[in-house]
Amino acid sequence: MADRPIAANDAEPEWDAVASRRAAEALIVDVDGFEGPLDLLLTLSRTQKVDLRRVSILQLTEQYLVFIEQARTLRIELAADYLVMAAWLAFLKSRLLLPPDPTEEGPSGEEMAAYLAFQLERLAAMRDCAAKLMARDRLFQDRFPRGASDEITTARKITYSAGLLDLMQAYARIRTRDDFRPFVMDRDHVLTMEQALDRMRGLIGYAGDWTDLMSYLPDGWQLDPQRRRSATAANFAAALELAKAGRVQIRQTESFAPIELRRRDDR
Amino acid sequence: MSDAHDARGESLFRAPPLAEQERMVEAMLFASPAPMTLAEMEARMPHGSDPAEAVQLLRRRYEGRGVQVTRVGDAWAMRTAADLGFLMARETVETRKLSRAAIETLAIIAYHQPVTRAEIEEIRGVSVSRGTVDQLIELEWVRFGRRKMTPGRPVTYVVTQGFLDHFGLESARDLPGLKELREAGLLESRPPEGAEAELPRDDGTGDMFEDDAEAQLPPEDEDF
């Protein structure tokens, strides 16, 4: 989702001033470089030139909201998480500025600000650690294992190797296989409950009024007795599941009378 | 070399003298491409041998040499001294360049292990993109740890012996700056001194049990 957090819209020709265009381009380049709203906030906080522990969250919030506003006026399409963060920061700002309401539920503005400051400090610390890690004396770059493979070969043993990825990919391959079908049973004449459920979920949206369950049987399943039996059973089970989930209501006036269902609107 | 050692070693099970054990450990560590545990060494050595002591002797012997006896988690390996890396330029293995996201993710796993994907995302503030963890697992720097006993029982990630070996760490406790981070409370999921801020946390608990269900037997066949 956040692979490319922000994408520039097609350029609109309305900015003719070279300066504004240049500013816009710079901003686009900058925005593309960020890995999410936290990264952006961290970068903005650097402009305050203070220890992260002393960063002014109110000022930072202001900077972020201005940044987002600018991006919007330049019609830069912002990814949803940037907007969620903007909304959260606007909320935080109001909490910080208004006198605390004792009846209000949830954390105080100060607590929320403290948490944000903590998140920024933690991310900065992890970046720092990552850099330290990569700067260590690494194997095959600074330190080397023995180069030659063993020369004293007498007895030879074959081992088989497979990595964890091989194993998981093999499993995924089987379970996502296109043509996967249990071979033990011929399913030409069987409608599964899942299949019926998938169909009905799409159809009940239109069933505002009581409708006979039998009218939900798929085309081509009403005539052949074997298929009709399977489809009826599957549809019935699916209807019960939908009722359990609160999606439909079911009624039957008497034994062996038609079973009818309709959409529940209160959900 | 030292008769005291010989006498002690030989009394029990007729184990070879310690000096001889040191030679054995030297040969094994030299020949083995991967780090070896004490148990693996012991299994090959004559009965009654004490590879732990032999390794310590060997390690001291190689101090300051061009080759070092290094500890890798609970195993041992011989590696060239880091200051001589320039001589081996031709042996350098060009590793795939890691993305910034992958490097950060690796650091987070190392310092916060065992850590779930949701926790990594919480710390980085973005979702972990496809291929990031995949790459770290393929490099054999990261593996799966125990599932977390929280709702959804999510899978966790931990770093491997290969990670320690690659970055020249004796154990995960030797990660640079670990102590300072812990003291600063930066390895916690909450800020220190009780600032209990309720924050929207997307910890993926929505899909409870789904994955477990996937990984287990179909119910009708289960006979626990």
Next chain:
Amino acid sequence: MSDAHDARGESLFRAPPLAEQERMVEAMLFASPAPMTLAEMEARMPHGSDPAEAVQLLRRRYEGRGVQVTRVGDAWAMRTAADLGFLMARETVETRKLSRAAIETLAIIAYHQPVTRAEIEEIRGVSVSRGTVDQLIELEWVRFGRRKMTPGRPVTYVVTQGFLDHFGLESARDLPGLKELREAGLLESRPPEGAEAELPRDDGTGDMFEDDAEAQLPPEDEDF
């Protein structure tokens, strides 16, 4: 740079001290995949170095040790001492990739254990040859589990501790489910449209299956 008239190579081209050259030769011989000639060593070492003398020093240093500096034609190499060959016997291994059938069968056993042969065949969609399972048993990655309480009381297969060790897992339950694999970007490719519906418990009907899922969880501390 001006005291050029000192006879020792050390000062002439600022060659490193001989002890340092010995370290260099030691590291190079250790890390080099093939024996190295003096010329090859000299080409890598700082100007004015004398590998011939350094090799002789090194050779003497390793006399009687578990590792020897030996001459191979007109080149030099480090080798384990001949009398310790017995320790390396198990080192001589040839590694082969598991066949696709074997790895798939292994994956199914790991994810679905305890599982019968019929169930493996049902999931793979093809029959499983006896040799495949035998191979996995021989590798000590799979063993027999309890018989299933179904007609015919078929044998089941489960994975072993050796399997867990090899794949760096603490328990088979720590293997990620399909959904987690996908989220972590570990699937080779996304399943084609529509295939999703075939995956049980992945279709957003969470509450429908929750009870089943719960019932399927194995006892908390099951070990294999």
